[in-house]
Amino acid sequence: MRMTNKTWAAGLISLALSTVPAMAQDVTADTVVATVGGKDITLGHMIVARNALPAQYQQLEAEVLFQGVLDQLVQQTALAQSLGDDVTTATKLSIDNQTSGLLAGEALGKAIQSAVTEEALQAAYDARFADAEPETEFRAAHILVETEDEAKALKEELDGGADFAALARDKSTGPSGPNGGDLGWFGKGMMVPEFEAAVIALEPGQVSEPVQTQFGWHVVKLEETRLAEAPALDEVRQELAAEIEGATIDAVVTEVMEATEVVRPEVEIDPSAINNLDLVAE
Structure with missing residues (x-):
């Protein structure tokens, strides 16, 4: 071992x-x-x-x-x-790889440390949210069934005065069924396009005609809407930091590679050679 x-x-x-x-x-x-x-x-x-x-x-x-x-x-x-x-060739080469890997990590780490500052985070936050228009969020419920006929029958019951939440608990095959079909609050882009379009077309309190998505047939009720406020900086700090890190890594790698001479000999090598451990065993 x-x-x-x-x-x-x-x-x-x-x-x-x-x-x-x-x-x-x-x-x-x-x-x-x-x-x-x-x-x-x-x-x-x-x-x-x-x-x-x-x-x-x-x-x-x-x-x-x-x-x-x-x-x-x-x-x-x-x-x-x-x-x-x-010392085997494999060990010598492993030492080379580990050395370059550690040094590359340090180079990127120093660049990231310099880039992810409070000033940079605030600037990224302002760029995204300072002038952004408030977005509409929706709170909706749905009843999910397998066939269009089932969905049509549910719509008739609802038009006749049936309680939406009670029907959802009794008939819906979706995970929100036991909760009366309530999906909570969501914004644009969070639901599949057909479902989102049905929700946007409704006024609060209205129930949609049957809607088909990849999950089955839905009857949708829009409960209410609201304008979403921009999140606080601390709520999106990690997300913004990750974006800055990613952009910094891309920029550093591009800059270093543009300044480094790389020669790739025109040698034809069978790609399967990368699996040949015998070449480094001695």
């Missing part, structure tokens, strides 16, 4: 109950905590390793974490050195 760094660290931490050596008060990320075969392990190495532990180990006390993480780094460094130059 292959052991990952996380399982290796977890096993060591579970055994790390010994007393931790006293540390000087004035420490930095470069403070050396051990030297293994001439290679220094620093407090910075330990901090990064501790931060990568599985969530269940993050709450352990520092005394336990310190010794466990230190033991992990000492042992994995010694094991790494024991390979000498006998």
